[in-house]
Amino acid sequence: MRLILWTAVCTREPVTIDTLAALAGIKPAKATILLQSLYSVLHVSQVTNMVSTLHASFPDYIFDEERSKRFYCDETTHSQLLSKHCFDIMRDQLRFNICSLETSFIADSEVKDLKARINRSISPTLSYAAHHWGHHVAKGMHCEETQTKLEDFLSNQLLFWMEVLTLKGTLDMGIAMLSLVKPWLTAKESPSNLVKILNDSWIFVSTFAAGSGSQSTPHIYISALAFCHPSSWVSQQYKGCTRQLLSLAGSAVEGSPTALLATWRMQSRPVCVAFSSGGSRLAIGFGDGTVCIVHAHNGAVAIGPLKGHTAKVTSVALSPDGSMLASGSGDGTILVRDAQTGNPIYDVIRGHEERVTSVCFSPDGKCILSGSWDKTTQMWDSGNGSLIPNSIKRHPYRINCAAFSPDGKHIACGLYSDECPIVVYDASTSESLPFPFDANQSWVLSIAFLPNGKHLVTGHFSGDLRVWSLQDGTATHSPPKVHNDTIRSIGVLPLGDKLVTGSWDRCVYMWDVENGYSNPCLLGTHDGYVYSAAFSPDGTRVASCSDDCTVKMWNPLHSTSAHTPRWKAPTVGVSSVSISPGGSRIAAAGGDKAIYMFNARNGTATVEPLVAHTDWIRSIAFSPNGRYLASCGNDHAICLWDGTSGKLLSGPLRGHRRLVQSISFSPDGKRIVSASHDKTIRMWDVGDETLTAIDLVGTHEDMVYCATFSPDGRHIVSGCADGKIRMWDSHSLSLVFDPSGSQWHKGSINSVTFSPDGQLIASGSDDGTICVFDSLGGDLVLGPLKGHERSVESIVFSPDGSHIVSGSFDGSVRVWAVKDGAPACEPLRGHQAEVYSVAYSPDGTCIVSGSEDSTIRVWKAPGSGVISDSSHFGPSGSDERETHRAIAGGLTVSEDGWVRNQDSQLVFWAPSNARRVFPGVGNVYTIGSEGTLYTDYSQPLLLGEEWGGCYVGAG
DSSP: OHHHHHHHHOOSSSEEEEHHHHHHHOOHHHHHHHHHHTTTTTTETTTOOEEEEEETTHHHTTTTTTHHGGGOOOOHHHHHHHHHHHHHHHHHOOTTTTTTTOOOOOOOOOTTHHHHHHHSSSSEEEEEEEHHHHHHHHSSSSHHHHHHHHHHHHHTHHHHHOOOOOOOHHHHHHHHHHHHHHHHHSSSSSHHHHHHHHHHHHHHHHHHSSSSGGSSSSSSIIIHHHHSSTSHHHHHHGGGGGSSSSOEHHHHHHHSOEEEEEEEEOOEEEEEEOOOTTEEEEEEEHHHHHEEEEEEOOOOEEEEEOOOOOSSSEEEEEEETEEEEEETTSSOOOEETTTTTOSSOOBBBBOOOSOOOEEEOTTTTTTEEEETTTHHHHEETTTTOOOTTOOEEEEEOOOEEEEEETTTSEEEEEOOOOOSSEEEEETOOOOOOOSOOSSSSOOEEEEEEESSSEEEEEEETTEEEEEETTTOOOOEEEEOOOOOOOOOEEEEEETTEEEEEEESSEEEEEEEETTTTTOEEEEEEEEEEEEEEEOOTTOOEEEEEEESSSEEEEEEGOETTTTOOOOOSSSSOOEEEOOOOSSSEEEEEESSSEEEEEEEOOBBBOOOOOOOOOOOOOEEEETTSSEEEEEETSOOOOEETTTTTEEHHHEEOOSSSSSSEEEETTTTTSEEEEEESSSSSEEEEEESOOOEEEEEEOOOOSSSEEEEOOSSSEEEEEEEESSEOOOOTTTTTOEEEEEOOGTOOOOOOOEEOOOTTEEEEEEEEESSSSEEETTTTEEEEEEEEEEOOOEEEEEEEESSSSSSEETTSEEEEEEETTTTTOOOOEEEOOOSOEEEEEOOOTTSSSSEETTSSEEEEEEOOTTTSSOEEEEEEESSTOOOOOOTTTTOOOEEETTTTTEEEEEEEEEEEEOOHHTOOOOOOOEEEEEETTTEEEEOOOEEEEEEEGGSSSBBBOO
C-alpha cells in the first residue's frame, strides 16, 4: 500500500491507474485494490481513472518523517525508482515512426487524423514517462544504475523520444528535463563520456526545437540528423542507424561546431531582449514601438505584438516573479503590462521629458528604475505606477543606461559624457559614492553589476569593456579589446562567472569572469548592429537582437576563442566574381570593401582578405596570365594586386570622378579598361607591378556600366545606362560603330561580353533580356532572349562559345544555347537575393556566381559531364544520374529554414548556419561567411513517402 501511495505522491501530475501501476512496478489490478484503502487521501476519478492527492499539502506531510511516521516517503529514494520505471517504459514502448506518418513532405498539422494517431500510438503511461523522467532523475539519488539507464536511453531511444515530444508539441519540456539532469549528473563524479552525451543531446534537441523543422516529426531524421555536426555524439551514435539521407560536407557543417541554436526573423527591428526569471520566455522590444513575448525555445509568439508606444522601444524588463512586463520608449513613456495577458496594469507613466533609455525592476520587484536623456533617473512603484517620493536623481549628462545592484541598495548609471561617464549612488538617499570613477573613458552605453555586488562592468562607445571596484572606484580589469565599435549591451549570468556583450561591430562575445576576462570567446555575428544580448537564467542560452531584424539564440558551450582564426568570406554582398586563368582560384568582392580569394577545389581561403578600397567594390578581374588582379569601386578608385599573394602593387588610383562600375584586362594583359558613372571609359597601362592612367577612351551621354576588350584586343565595347552600346578602336580610341542596342533593349545595359572568337557581342539589360549582335556590323543575330523576371546584371560566354550564362536580380542563373537561344537547362536556383556576377571556369565544367546574399556558388555547367580529377572545381566524380524526382525541379530556401521544391513540399529543413549556403540542385558547392557547403543530389535519397525506410537501427 505504501508503494502505491508514495508513487501517487511523487508523480508530477494526476495519472491513470495503469500509469500509476507501471510507475510503481505492479499490476494494474493490484493497484486498483490497493487504492481502495487510500480513498481518504487520494482521489480516483470514476470517469477517467485519474489518480491525484486530495489535498495539495498532503505530499509535504508524507515527506516529513516526524509527522507521517510509518507512511514516510523518502523522496530521493522513491524518485530513483520512478526514474528507473520511466526508462523501462520508454524502452518497451518507444519506436521509430511511432505514429506511422506516411510522408516527410508535410507538417504534422497537415496530418488529418494526427490526434487519433497520437491517442492510439502513445499511451498515457508512455506520455507520462516521456515528459517526466528527467524530474525523477533530478530528484533521485545519484547512483550507477540510474547513470546506466540514462546512457542506455540516450543511446537508443533519444530520437524516438523526440518523436513523442514533437508530436505532442512539448519539446520545450524535453529541453527542460535535459537541463535538470545535467546538475544531477555533475554534482558528483560521473563518467565524462556521459556528460558529453547529455550535453550533445541537449544541443541536438534544442536546435531542433528552436527552428521550424520541429513542425514536421520526420525531419528529426531527414534534416536535424543530417545537419548534426560530425563531432557531436548524436551524429556519431545515430547516423549509422540510418541510410540514404542527405549527405553534407564542407566547413559549414564540418568546421568548429556553431554556437548558433536558432535565428528568428522578426517583422520589425528588435532593439532589446530580456529573459523571464524561469528562462522559458523572452521579451522583445521593437523599433516600431511594439513589444512581444515569445517562447524562448522556439521563438513562437506567446503575447503580442503589443502597441502603446509612439516611438521605438529602447528597453524591456520582466519582473522577478514573471508577472509584469515593463517597457521604456523613445517617446519618453513607460508602460507596465500583465506579462500573462499583455494588458496594461495601470496608465502610461509619463514622468520623463525626453526619451527613456533604460528600465529595470528592483531585485524584490517592488519598484521600477528608469533612466532618460532628460538627465534623470527615477523610481516608480511597480504596484501602482506612482513616482516613489524623493527618487528623482538629476545628473549632469544624459543617461544611456541604468541598473540596480543585486541587493537593490545601489543604482549605477552610464552617462553620455567623456568626463563623468559613470555614476553609482545610494538608492534610498540618492547620495553618490564618495569616490569618482576614472574619467578618461568614453561614453558608457551599457552597464551591469556582477552578482557578488562588489564589481561593476561597463561597455563603452569606444568598444572597450571595463570592470570596476565598488569599494574605491578603481578599474580592477581592463579586458582585451575585441569589439571594434560601441558595446551596446552587457548581460550577466546570474551565477556570476560569465557575461556576454553585444556590439555595433555585429559581434556577440562571451567573457569568463573567473579567468580575468583574458580570453573572450566569440559566440557569433549578426548582419547588422547588435543592440542587446542576455543570458538565460540557467546559463544554457544567450539571446541577442540586431537591426538585421533577427533575434538569435546561442549555445555558450560552443563559443570560439577570440584568438581563433575566423572563416574569411564576404559579409555584405558579392558584386563581382572572377576565376584565375588556370582555374585554381576564385576571387570575390563586394560591399565589405575587401577582396577574397578561394581555392576553387574546396572553397577555402588562399590569402587574407585584400583591403585598400574604402567603399563597395564593384568589379574585379584577373589578368590573362593570372599574375595580376584588378579592382574598382564606389570610392572612384582602381587597384592592382598580385594575383597569387594578394599584395597591393599599385593604387588606389583615382582617374574617374564618380564610382567605377567595371574593369577588364586586354588579352595581352598590358592594358585595363574601366567604365564609370562619370560617363567615361578610361584606359590604364599595366607595367611591371605598376598601373598608370593613359587615355580617355570615350564618353557616353549617361553613366557607363560596362566595358570590355575584344579577344584580339583591337576593340572595346561599352554599355550605358541610356541603353546604348558602343564599340571603340582600342588603339586610335575612335568610335567604330554604335550598334542599335537601344532599339532592342528597353533599359540600361548592365553587361557586355564578346564571344571567344570575337564574332558576337552579347548584352544584358535592366529589361530582363539578353541580345546577341554581330560584332562586325552590329546586327541583331539572337534575341531578345526572355526568361529572367528582373534585370540581367552579368553575362559571359562559355570558353567554347556554345553557351551564354546570365545572372539576374531575380536570383537565378540561366544558361542559353548560342545556336538557337534556347535554355540549356532549368534555371540554376539557390541564391536568396539578387545575382550580381557570373563567370565560366576555363575548362567549361563550372559556372561561378556572386550574389547580394553574400555567397559565392559554384554550379556544374550543363553538358559538361563528370567533373574530372584534373578539374580545379569541386569534388570530382559527380555523375549524371538523375536526382530524386522531388528535387529535380529545383529547391528554394525560406527564411525559416524550410527547403521546398517546386510543389512547395517540405523537402529539408536547414538550421540557421546552413540556410544561406544551402546547396541548390546543380550546385557543386557554396562559399559564405558560414563556411563552405556541398552535397551530391545524384545519390539516392529516401524522401516523402519513402522516408520510413531511412531508419535501419544499430547495425
